[in-house]
Amino acid sequence: MGIRKTVGDYWTLLNQPAQYLSLGVLTLGGFIAGILFWGGFNTAMEFTNIEQFCISCHEMEVKPYRELKPTIHYTNRSGVRAQCADCHVPHDWTFKVARKMEASKEVWGWIFGTINTHEKFEARRRELAEREWTRLKANDSLECRNCHDFDYMDFTEQSSRARMMHASSLATGEATCIDCHKGIAHRLPDMTGVSAWQ
Amino acid sequence: MNKLQGPLWITVVLLLTSSVALLVRAGDLGADDDDDPGPSGPDGLRAGATLYQDLPAPVIPREIRAMPRPKRSYPEQPPVIPHSIRDYQIDINFNTCMTCHSRTQSPRTGSIAASVTHYYNRAGQPLGAVSPRRYFCLQCHVSQHEIDRAVESTFRDMEQLIIEEASQRRGRN
Numbered sequence: 001m002g003i004r005k006t007v008g009d010y011w012t013l014l015n016q017p018a019q020y021l022s023l024g025v026l027t028l029g030g031f032i033a034g035i036l037f038w039g040g041f042n043t044a045m046e047f048t049n050i051e052q053f054c055i056s057c058h059e060m061e062v063k064p065y066r067e068l069k070p071t072i073h074y075t076n077r078s079g080v081r082a083q084c085a086d087c088h089v090p091h092d093w094t095f096k097v098a099r100k101m102e103a104s105k106e107v108w109g110w111i112f113g114t115i116n117t118h119e120k121f122e123a124r125r126r127e128l129a130e131r132e133w134t135r136l137k138a139n140d141s142l143e144c145r146n147c148h149d150f151d152y153m154d155f156t157e158q159s160s161r162a163r164m165m166h167a168s169s170l171a172t173g174e175a176t177c178i179d180c181h182k183g184i185a186h187r188l189p190d191m192t193g194v195s196a197w198q
Numbered sequence: 199m200n201k202l203q204g205p206l207w208i209t210v211v212l213l214l215t216s217s218v219a220l221l222v223r224a225g226d227l228g229a230d231d232d233d234d235p236g237p238s239g240p241d242g243l244r245a246g247a248t249l250y251q252d253l254p255a256p257v258i259p260r261e262i263r264a265m266p267r268p269k270r271s272y273p274e275q276p277p278v279i280p281h282s283i284r285d286y287q288i289d290i291n292f293n294t295c296m297t298c299h300s301r302t303q304s305p306r307t308g309s310i311a312a313s314v315t316h317y318y319n320r321a322g323q324p325l326g327a328v329s330p331r332r333y334f335c336l337q338c339h340v341s342q343h344e345i346d347r348a349v350e351s352t353f354r355d356m357e358q359l360i361i362e363e364a365s366q367r368r369g370r371n
Binding site (some may be wrong): 071 | 263281284307308
């Protein structure tokens, strides 16, 4: 009953008009507090997007990060580097927040050590990969397209096979990037039964 | 005063002699380096170096993307890989090469399918998939790099030998 009374008291308090504060203080104060809260929230969320944050967990450093390191998205002649969040977190705010809420499950996994050994990780590699393939398939490889724009591709610079594939399947929208470009940044799981890979 | 002078002089003399000795020793070492570069090392990839010297490592060469594919030097030669194979995965889970070079994918990708010999086990039994002994492509097929040959090859193609022999025989008759 105590809790109910406390909640009731607060409700009564918050339901009353302000007695001593002016309307100016309330609106301006609310405005400034809003900016601070919004900015703070966004900054905190952006902090969880940096590479150092991702690989502060042993699971992310040992497997996905070390696998990424020799690949073209991490080591290349031009010095452009894709970090974890560039591919795994949408840039658009709404989708970013949605993804962050999904990712809170990873904290659970971290606490209970779901993939904290080589064996556990390998056992779940297919499951983890499939989750990302499904996500990228559903959003038409949005994270790829943040950098790789089909309209800007110079087909004359591509190999004949790449040109053929991009001009047919990709151009018609029949396939999206992830349909063929799986395992470009991390090692692939057992691909038995994955279409177009057998 | 006199009592103190004795040990002081001894210390000074010791310091002087030891520093002179050090200087001479250092000079000796320097002379050694100049005169004797040490026994020569094996003339392998870094020819000219001795056991004491470190030569700079050679530049990491670029992979050659050669089309059309270079011809085979002899009939059984595994064809070389005429494209970059960076980040290709060949392990228990997956074989990147076979995404294009498999029997089913090759018509679509325009690549050459792995020959039927890859599907036989060593008892001569045809298998449904690439035989485990042929699974690791890079054991036989290798990509090419832009380097100067360390040794010139004197290898002669069999065809060339046949032609030469035939022309010799014609010369004799």
